[in-house]
Structure formats: structure tokens, C-alpha cells
Amino acid sequence: MDRYRGFEVNLVCGAGGAEIGGIDASRPLAPEVVAELRRALAEHCVIFLRDQVLTPEQQKAFARHFGPLARTPFIKPLDGHPEMMRIVREPQEAKKLNFGGRWHTDMTFSPEPVLGTCLYARESPAVGGDTIWTNQMLAFEALSPAMQRMLEKLTVMHSAKRSYGPQGTYADDDLKSMRIQASDAALKEQPHPCIRTHPETGRSILYVNWVYAIRFQDMTEAESAPLLDFLNRHSQRPEFQIRFRWRQGSLALWDNRSTQHIAVNDYPGYRRVMDRVTISGDKPYLKETP
Numbered sequence: 001m002d003r004y005r006g007f008e009v010n011l012v013c014g015a016g017g018a019e020i021g022g023i024d025a026s027r028p029l030a031p032e033v034v035a036e037l038r039r040a041l042a043e044h045c046v047i048f049l050r051d052q053v054l055t056p057e058q059q060k061a062f063a064r065h066f067g068p069l070a071r072t073p074f075i076k077p078l079d080g081h082p083e084m085m086r087i088v089r090e091p092q093e094a095k096k097l098n099f100g101g102r103w104h105t106d107m108t109f110s111p112e113p114v115l116g117t118c119l120y121a122r123e124s125p126a127v128g129g130d131t132i133w134t135n136q137m138l139a140f141e142a143l144s145p146a147m148q149r150m151l152e153k154l155t156v157m158h159s160a161k162r163s164y165g166p167q168g169t170y171a172d173d174d175l176k177s178m179r180i181q182a183s184d185a186a187l188k189e190q191p192h193p194c195i196r197t198h199p200e201t202g203r204s205i206l207y208v209n210w211v212y213a214i215r216f217q218d219m220t221e222a223e224s225a226p227l228l229d230f231l232n233r234h235s236q237r238p239e240f241q242i243r244f245r246w247r248q249g250s251l252a253l254w255d256n257r258s259t260q261h262i263a264v265n266d267y268p269g270y271r272r273v274m275d276r277v278t279i280s281g282d283k284p285y286l287k288e289t290p
């Protein structure tokens with residue numbers, strides 16, 4: 001049990017993940033409770049609430065406690081809820097690529113990537129369908145000082161072209177029930193520091209991910225690949241991972257500034273339905289050390 005005012009917290013893994021008891025996410029939260037939830041999120045990367053009964057409006061209201069909602073540019077939203085998408089995986093889609101099924105950090109192709117993502121399980125498989133996050137603060141801290149200093153000087157270019165571009169992973173519209181519509185909106189390259197500072201804790205974060213971090217600035221993709229591959233493989237070491245087993249009514253809110261994540265594709269024959277909203281973020285920066 002960790003110490004927070006207003007609710008109970010149990011950590012789910014050594015790397016983080018805070019399961020929180022005693023909060024009903026369908027109701028407005030007091031500012032001091034929100035401040036403590038924000039602290040738990042920044043410290044432990046993901047917060048989880050079990051057994052919630054939420055309408056889309058209530059989920060959006062919960063997420064808005066942490067900031068204005070952002071829209072995902074290339075995915076058709078849930079009817080009547082422009083800021084929400086419904087991730088549906090049908091039993092017969094078993095062999096196909098699942099949404100979120102590659103290690104990534106949400107929307108790092110944006111100039112101001114989202115602060116967080118709030119995901120709610122409406123239907124979850126009897127077995128499988130977990131989500132796994134990496135703690136990119138731990139991943140940074142485990143690198144050698146010389147590597148840390150070198151990476152602090154580098155900028156990484158991010159783009160959605162490998163996933164949602166004309167030849168991208170999702171170009172064949174494998175995920176018909178998701179109604180993904182590739183567009184030009186997210187295909188430009190955006191520079192972000194390779195190491196960013198967490199604005200709330202001041203900790204350093206290794207800010208790369210498999211899907212959107214495509215090369216180092218002023219280098220080709222081929223030149224960048226060996227080091228980016230190393231950094232991504234390093235990030236996925238088991239001791240940096242947080243794994244969550246969903247049940248119907250589970251709610252997760254994760255910190256996109258300090259994590260990568262993947263939706264595990266291991267539940268053939270089962271339906272999985274998740275409602276997802278994202279919270280606006282700001283421009284990543286690296287704080288100069290004196």
C-alpha cells in the first residue's frame with residue numbers, strides 16, 4: 001500500500017501501475033482528490049480503477065479532470081462523441097493485427113502529444129487482451145551515464161506514416177470495425193527531444209517508441225535504425241513493464257509522457273470493446289541541468 005490522501009493505492013508491478021480503491025469515476029471529484037490522482041499518475045505511470053459503471057459522458061467527465069480532451073485525427077469517433085473512439089475487436093478478426101498491437105506512445109506525431117489516455121473496458125475477453133506499458137523513466141535511468149549524455153543532445157523525428165500512411169501497417173484497413181481512415185493530418189514529421197523532462201516530477205524520460213519515432217534529426221532512417229532499435233528493445237525489458245488484466249468495468253488512465261504501451265493480441269474467438277479518450281498535452285522539452 002502506498003501513501004495518498006483520499007484513496008487507497010496498491011502497486012500492480014515493481015515498475016509501477018497504481019490500482020486505486022474507493023473512487024467512483026462516474027461522479028465529480030474534489031480538486032484535492034484530482035491532485036492526488038495526478039500525483040499517482042506521474043509517479044506510477046498508469047492508474048487503474050476497477051468495477052466502474054460509466055456512460056461515455058461520465059468517462060469523458062472523468063478524463064476532463066486531468067485536462068481538455070483531444071481528438072484522434074484519423075479515426076472515426078463514436079457517434080455523438082467526437083472526442084471518443086470505440087476500439088472493437090470481433091471474435092472473427094482473431095488473426096488480424098489488433099489496434100494498438102505494436103509498441104507505441106499515443107500521438108507522438110503531434111507537435112503537442114497527448115498527456116494521457118483514458119481507456120474503459122465495456123467487454124473484455126475471458127482470457128487475454130491485456131495491455132502492457134513500459135516505464136520510460138526507469139528505461140532512461142538504466143542507461144549508462146555516457147549514453148544518457150549523448151541522447152540528451154539528440155532530437156527524434158516522429159510521424160504516423162509507417163502505421164497510417166499509404167503503405168503503412170494499417171493501409172489495408174485490417175480493422176474494419178474500427179473505421180480507421182488514413183489521412184494526411186498525422187503524416188508530417190515532428191521533432192521531439194530524445195530525452196524529455198516530466199513536467200510534474202522533473203524526472204528524465206527516454207522518449208522514443210517503435211511506431212512513431214522514425215529517425216534522428218539530420219540522419220536517415222537507415223542510419224538511425226540501429227540505435228532506435230536498441231533503445232526500444234531496452235525499453236521493453238520485463239523489469240520496466242506494467243501489465244494489466246482487464247475486466248468489464250476496468251478503467252485505466254496512463255501517462256503518455258512517460259510510457260510506451262501495447263495491446264496484447266492473444267484472444268482469438270473473443271470480443272473486446274474499449275472506449276478511449278485522450279487528454280491534451282504540451283510540447284515536450286528537456287530541462288537544462290545546471
Ligand code: SIN
Nearest residue numbers: 087099100131263274
Ligand atoms: C491503445 O493503444 O490506445 C489501445 C490499447 C488497448 O486497447 O489495450
